[in-house]
Structures are given as C-alpha cells and as structure tokens.
Amino acid sequence: MNASQPEPAAPMRSSPDGLVAGSSLWQDAWRRLRKNKMAVASGVVIAVLGLACLLGPTLLAVAGGYDPDAQDLAYGPQPPSWQHPFGTDFYGRDLLVRVLAGGQVSLAVGILAALIAALIGTIYGAVSSYAGGLVDSLLMRVVDILYALPYMFLVIILVTILGQSLVLLFVALGAVGWLLTARVVRGQVMSLKEQDFVLAARSLGTSGRDIVFRHLIPNTLGPVIVTFTLTVPSMILQEAFLSFLGLGVQPPHPSLGSLINDGANQMLVFWWTLVFPGGVMAVLLFALNFLGDGVRDALDPRMRT
Amino acid sequence: MATTTDTVLEVCDLRTHFHTDDGLVKAVDGVSFSVRRGETLGLVGESGSGKSVACLSALRLVPTPPAAHPSGVIRFAGKDLLTLPERDLERLRGNRLAMIFQDPLTALNPYLSVGRQLTEVLEVHEGATPAAARRAAIEMLTRVGIPAAGQRIDQYPHQFSGGMRQRVMIAMALLCGPEVLFADEPTTALDVTIQAQILDLIGELQASLGTAVVLVTHDLGVVAGTADRVAVMYAGRIVEEGTTAEVFANPLHPYTQGLLASMPRIDTPSRQRLAAIPGLPPDLGQLPSGCPFHPRCQQAGDRCRQAYPEVVIASPTHRAACWETEAVS
Known part of the structure; x- marks a missing residue:
C-alpha cells in the first residue's frame, strides 16, 4: 500500500528541504519490531531454517549424493555420525536430508494454508461486518456452525473426499482455518x-x-498479520497431525509430521529418529510464535513512541 | 446577504426518528430550510438539538437502523435526495454536496496517506488519472494553506496538526467544487486562533467557488462573523430563522434571546456573571407537551404547555415559533 513511500532509515529522517519525511504506521511498527531482540532472533532462526529447508536437500544431493527417498535396507538405522549428522532411519535414509525436505513441505503448507485462511477470513469478516444486520447474522452463523464442527474432522473429510495431493492439503487446511481471522476482522x-x-x-x-477494500481492510491488517503469524505454526501442527494419521504427505516423501510419527514408533531403540525431527519442529514453532508475538507488540498503537 | 437568489438546496419538513430501547427519539422533527448559491446559513443550537443529525440526514448518512429513513423532501438539482437511489446519491456526495466534520483527528483514515485520500475523491467523481489527480490535490492543499504541499501530500494524517488536518478535510470536501457544503462544527476541536483561520479559509473558498455553506455550530460568535442567515434549532425543530442582522438585533424566540444573553461580549463588565438559560435541554425521547422549551421559558403561559406554537412572521425573512412573542414584537 505504500510502495511509493520513501523508506526512512532513521526514526525521523529529514528530507533535503528540512521537512520530516512521511513515515507510515507500518514503518513505525517495523522499527519497533527491530528493537525486539526475541523477535529478531526468531526471524533469523526462521530465515536460516527456511533457507536450509529450501536449498539444503538440493545442495546435499548435488554435493554428497544424499537422496531423501533412496532406501538402503542393508545399511539400516545408524546413530548420528559425521557422515549422517542426524543419523539414518530404519530404511537407511539420511535423516538430515529427510528433515530438511520435510521442513520444506511443512513450511510451505503452513504459510500457504495460513495465507489462504487470512485471505478468506479478512474478506469474509469485513464484508459481513460492514453489511451488518441480517447479512451479518447469516454469515456469522455459518462461521459459528463451522466452528462448532470438530475442526480436524472437517479437514479429514475434505482430504478424504478431495484426494491426497499437497495442493489440496493447503486448500483443506486454509478452508477451515479462516474462521478465527473472520471473527477477528469482523x-x-x-x-x-x-x-x-x-x-x-x-x-x-x-x-x-x-x-471495505480501501478504508476498512487496510486498517485491520495489523490484527490480520498477527493472526497470520500465529496461524502458520498451528497450520504446521495440523499438517503434522494429518501426516501422523497418514492423511497428509504420503510416503516415501517426508514431512516433519510423518518423520515424528516414524520416530515415535521406534524412539526407545533409535532415539535419534524422534529427537531430530521433533527438535527442528519445536525450534521452528517457538520461533514462529515469538515472531508472531513480536509483530503483535510492534503493531500495537499504544506502543507508539 | 446573498448576492443571488437562486436556491440550490431546499429542505422541507425533514424528520429523522430513531427507534431506541427507550422509545422513539425524534432527533429531527419537521425541519425546513433552504440555502442559496454563495450564501452561508448558520444552524445554531445546543448539543443534542439535532443540528448534526439534520445535516447527516440531508446527505442520507444517518445509519438506518437505528434511525428510520428520514422523511420529508430535500430538493437539490431538481431531484429529491431522500428518494434518490444510493448509487446516484454517491455520485453527488463529495462531488456536488460535501461535508466537513467536527473532529479532524478522527475524520481522516490513519492508514492512508493524505494524498491517497484526496486523489480518491477525484478518481471516483471525475475519473481523473492518478497524475492529474495528484496535481489537483497538491494545488488544492496549497490553496488551503498547507506549506510544501508537494511533500506533505505523501505524509500520513498523524503527521499533521489538528488545524492542518482540518485544512486537509476542507481541501478534500472542496476538491470537486461542490454546490453545497455542510460544515458540522468545523472549528470546535480547534483552538481560537486556528478557528479564525479556518473560518476565513472556508469564506474565501466559498466566495471563489460560489458554494452554499450550511454552518453547524453552537457558537453564536462564529455565526455573527460568518453567516448571512441564521436558523436556531431546539429539540429537533427550527424555532427561529432570519438574517443574521435580524436575529441578533431583534431575537423573537425566548430561546434565542437566552442564547444571545449568555454570549460573552467585549462590552460586558468583566465582573458581571453571564446569563444562563435555566434547566437542561429536554430528553428527545420524552419531549414535554406543547412547546418543548416551555419548562425553561420564563414567559411560558398555558398555551405553551398545550400545543406547539404557530409561526410568527416578523418580516419576509424573519420568523419564529413562539406563542408569546407577538407581544414582544
């Protein structure tokens, strides 16, 4: 919305003629976010993990011939070593590559599903509220009904009916996840x-x-972004849960959820198959939640200085 | 006085009623007035007398519900604004009819740059290209006295002071050169020096654009300085109407007399207490019978408690609704 806005480098940048240059609420928020050490650290962690997940599997495949899906039953599960920092799983597959490839899927599902949820929820909530009266009542009763139905149950039905493809997984999670955003925006x-x-x-x-679209929705973007950053980790958890149930990403392709599922089955014997995927997921969720909290604080107008 | 006699806006028997939990509230109850090209009509009254609701009703901006659809007739450009389809009304609002609000701090969208809010008006009504709209917006901002408008246009409302924001609001309302401008207490939220500047500014732009202004205020000093004619409102009705000179020199209605007496004047001895009208404005949901002013009126007689007064005509331009005023005039 403010693409033409000059980006102030300092809180109050002076333009050549001595006037204070425009600084939007977004720029104020960005400045406050940068002061929040936890949020910045979380942002860095997410960026590093994201990059590793995005590029890691390809780099490792080119450099060391690691393939996340190639099995070597004779090699079998090996504890962490220099060659396999996260160890290998029951089928002899390198766990580091599988965790990175799984993280790729989890992040993509989380972000895309949260985006779909934010988009549907924002428009739905804003239109419903602005229309008011009977329209609002009807639209919100629909939300109430969807809210009352068991969330996971709906996703499971959707995934079962629509078939198990990755794209449909985004859609199914997003289609159910917009309820909170709709209520917040309304x-x-x-x-x-x-x-x-x-x-x-x-x-x-x-x-x-x-x-609705030019005046009201831009004013709700603060809460929407906060809801978004907090929806991403919950979507990742949902995906993990679905994969855990066998409804998400299908083997042999890994996702963090399915890796944790495999690991949980054999944790007493091969502890590393649970600890590493679980650890990465925990770090990712922590970082996303801290970043979400930071964004919420940064956008709080009462914090304006 | 107005230089021409062509009426641009005529409001006849406007009624805006609110259905609330406490019953029917008649915020505006049979208000009629008209404004001519280039003229300023001062709409005066206490808080809650229905001045603002009358203006909002004229543009059909009162939310329904809780308000019932305003009844009456509002003639503008050969059409009745109260029966016009919403789409046609949107084309008039901001283009030929505009409004300035009381609080410039809340009447601008905090998330959009001032420039975007200004250019939006031109793009909606005149189909201006973004570049042309920006040029026109900068020109208008300069005209309302915003220095370095070329830079300020990209700033956000919170970077403007209250007076500057009110100038922006005025610029926005006058961008399309409206025929009628409703100014709802445009200076109430500002301090006195800024107040005078803003009123002068409205006057200047009004003179150059030929806009008719309906100036809503509770400040008789503002009215004396700027309005050609005055309409005094009490409890949702106009109780007295006349040219500013007539109303100030010869107030007919006891309420108007009370208002004028309560005004501080430069020649009032400094130790003398200001006269006050006793009592409080009535609850619009439970109006007293007869003349709604009678419980506070020292001249009230029996007739005042029984029926709403008939109109007393003092001159072709001066009239009031009071039973007791015949004796006065």
Missing part, C-alpha cells in the same frame, strides 16, 4: 465502521465496496 470492522473517517469517506461519495 470485530475490528465493527468498531472501525463507526468511526468518523468512514462517515467522511461516505460523505465524499465513496461506494461501499471501496470503503
């Missing part, structure tokens, strides 16, 4: 739409559609 718009600037925009002839 609540925001409920108070925003009573504010004078909406009345002022209407008095200037702005249509209802433009008010």
Whole structure:
C-alpha cells in the first residue's frame, strides 16, 4: 500500500528541504519490531531454517549424493555420525536430508494454508461486518456452525473426499482455518465502521465496496498479520497431525509430521529418529510464535513512541 | 446577504426518528430550510438539538437502523435526495454536496496517506488519472494553506496538526467544487486562533467557488462573523430563522434571546456573571407537551404547555415559533 513511500532509515529522517519525511504506521511498527531482540532472533532462526529447508536437500544431493527417498535396507538405522549428522532411519535414509525436505513441505503448507485462511477470513469478516444486520447474522452463523464442527474432522473429510495431493492439503487446511481471522476482522470492522473517517469517506461519495477494500481492510491488517503469524505454526501442527494419521504427505516423501510419527514408533531403540525431527519442529514453532508475538507488540498503537 | 437568489438546496419538513430501547427519539422533527448559491446559513443550537443529525440526514448518512429513513423532501438539482437511489446519491456526495466534520483527528483514515485520500475523491467523481489527480490535490492543499504541499501530500494524517488536518478535510470536501457544503462544527476541536483561520479559509473558498455553506455550530460568535442567515434549532425543530442582522438585533424566540444573553461580549463588565438559560435541554425521547422549551421559558403561559406554537412572521425573512412573542414584537 505504500510502495511509493520513501523508506526512512532513521526514526525521523529529514528530507533535503528540512521537512520530516512521511513515515507510515507500518514503518513505525517495523522499527519497533527491530528493537525486539526475541523477535529478531526468531526471524533469523526462521530465515536460516527456511533457507536450509529450501536449498539444503538440493545442495546435499548435488554435493554428497544424499537422496531423501533412496532406501538402503542393508545399511539400516545408524546413530548420528559425521557422515549422517542426524543419523539414518530404519530404511537407511539420511535423516538430515529427510528433515530438511520435510521442513520444506511443512513450511510451505503452513504459510500457504495460513495465507489462504487470512485471505478468506479478512474478506469474509469485513464484508459481513460492514453489511451488518441480517447479512451479518447469516454469515456469522455459518462461521459459528463451522466452528462448532470438530475442526480436524472437517479437514479429514475434505482430504478424504478431495484426494491426497499437497495442493489440496493447503486448500483443506486454509478452508477451515479462516474462521478465527473472520471473527477477528469482523470485530475490528465493527468498531472501525463507526468511526468518523468512514462517515467522511461516505460523505465524499465513496461506494461501499471501496470503503471495505480501501478504508476498512487496510486498517485491520495489523490484527490480520498477527493472526497470520500465529496461524502458520498451528497450520504446521495440523499438517503434522494429518501426516501422523497418514492423511497428509504420503510416503516415501517426508514431512516433519510423518518423520515424528516414524520416530515415535521406534524412539526407545533409535532415539535419534524422534529427537531430530521433533527438535527442528519445536525450534521452528517457538520461533514462529515469538515472531508472531513480536509483530503483535510492534503493531500495537499504544506502543507508539 | 446573498448576492443571488437562486436556491440550490431546499429542505422541507425533514424528520429523522430513531427507534431506541427507550422509545422513539425524534432527533429531527419537521425541519425546513433552504440555502442559496454563495450564501452561508448558520444552524445554531445546543448539543443534542439535532443540528448534526439534520445535516447527516440531508446527505442520507444517518445509519438506518437505528434511525428510520428520514422523511420529508430535500430538493437539490431538481431531484429529491431522500428518494434518490444510493448509487446516484454517491455520485453527488463529495462531488456536488460535501461535508466537513467536527473532529479532524478522527475524520481522516490513519492508514492512508493524505494524498491517497484526496486523489480518491477525484478518481471516483471525475475519473481523473492518478497524475492529474495528484496535481489537483497538491494545488488544492496549497490553496488551503498547507506549506510544501508537494511533500506533505505523501505524509500520513498523524503527521499533521489538528488545524492542518482540518485544512486537509476542507481541501478534500472542496476538491470537486461542490454546490453545497455542510460544515458540522468545523472549528470546535480547534483552538481560537486556528478557528479564525479556518473560518476565513472556508469564506474565501466559498466566495471563489460560489458554494452554499450550511454552518453547524453552537457558537453564536462564529455565526455573527460568518453567516448571512441564521436558523436556531431546539429539540429537533427550527424555532427561529432570519438574517443574521435580524436575529441578533431583534431575537423573537425566548430561546434565542437566552442564547444571545449568555454570549460573552467585549462590552460586558468583566465582573458581571453571564446569563444562563435555566434547566437542561429536554430528553428527545420524552419531549414535554406543547412547546418543548416551555419548562425553561420564563414567559411560558398555558398555551405553551398545550400545543406547539404557530409561526410568527416578523418580516419576509424573519420568523419564529413562539406563542408569546407577538407581544414582544
């Protein structure tokens, strides 16, 4: 929304003629986020993990011939060593490559599903709230009904009906995950739409559609982003759970969930098959949650300085 | 006085009623007024007298529910605004009819740059290209007295002071050169020096654009300085209407007399207490019978408690609704 905005390097940058350059609320928030050490550290962890997951499997395949799916039953499960830092699994597959490849799937599912959820939820909530009255009541009862149905049950039905492809997994998780965003946005718009600037925009002839999309939704983006950053880890968990049940990513392709499932079955004998995928997942979820908290604090207008 | 006599906006018997849990609240109950090209009409009254609701109703901006659809007729450009389809009304709002709000701190969208909020108006109404809209917006900002408008246009509302924001609001309302401007207490949230600047600015732009202004205020000093005609509202009705000179020199309604008496004047001895109208404005949900002002009126007689007063005509431009005022005039 502010692509044409000059990015201020310092809190109050002076432009050549001595005027204070424009700094949006987003730039303020970014500045506050950078001051939050936990959030920055989490951001770095996520970036490193993300890059490793994105590039790791390819690099390892080219450099060392590691293949996440190639089995070597004769080699079997080996404890961590220099050659296999995370050890190997029951089928003799290198666990580091499998964890990285699995992380790729988990991150992709988490981010894409959360994006779908945020998109549906924001538009649904904003339209419902702005329309108000009967339309609002009807739309929100739909949300209530979906909320009342067991969440996982719905996803399982969707995955079973739609078939087990990775894309459908995003859609199924996103299609069920937007309820929270819709409620958050509706609540925001409920108070925003009573504010004078909406009345002022209407008095200037702005249509209802433009008010929702140009005036109201940008004002809700703070909470939406916060909900988004907190939805990503929950989506990753959902995917792990589905894979754990055997409904998510199908073997031999790994995902963090299915790796943990395999590991859990043999943790007393081959401890590393559980500890490494579980550890990576825990670190990832911690970092995502800390970043989400940091973003929420940064966008809180009461923290404005 | 207005230089021409062509009426641009005529409001007849406007009624806006709210259905609340406490019953029917008649916020505006049979208000009629008209404004001519280039003229300023001061709409005066206490808080809760229905001034703002009357303006919002004229643009059909009162939320329904809780309000019932306003009844009456509002004639503008040969159309009745109250029966016009919403789409057609949107084309008029901001283009030929505009409004300035009381609190400039909340009437601008905090997440959009001032420039975007200004250019949006031009893009909606005149189909201007972004570049042309930006040029026009900068020109308008310069005209309302914002220095370095070319840079300020990319800033966000929180980087403007209250007075500057009100200038932005005025720029936004006047961008398309509206025929009628409703100014709902445009200076109430500002300090006195800024107040004078803003009023002068509205006057200047009004003169150059020929805009008719409906100036809502509770400040009689503002009215005396800027309005050509005055309409005094009490409990949702206009109780007195006339040219500013007539109303200030010869107030007919006891309420108007009370308001004028309570105004501090430069020649009032400094130790003298200001006169106050006794009592409180009535609850619009439970209006007293007859003239709603009678419980606070020292001249009230029996007739005042029984029926709403008939209109007393003092001159072709000056009238009031009071039973007792015949004796006065």
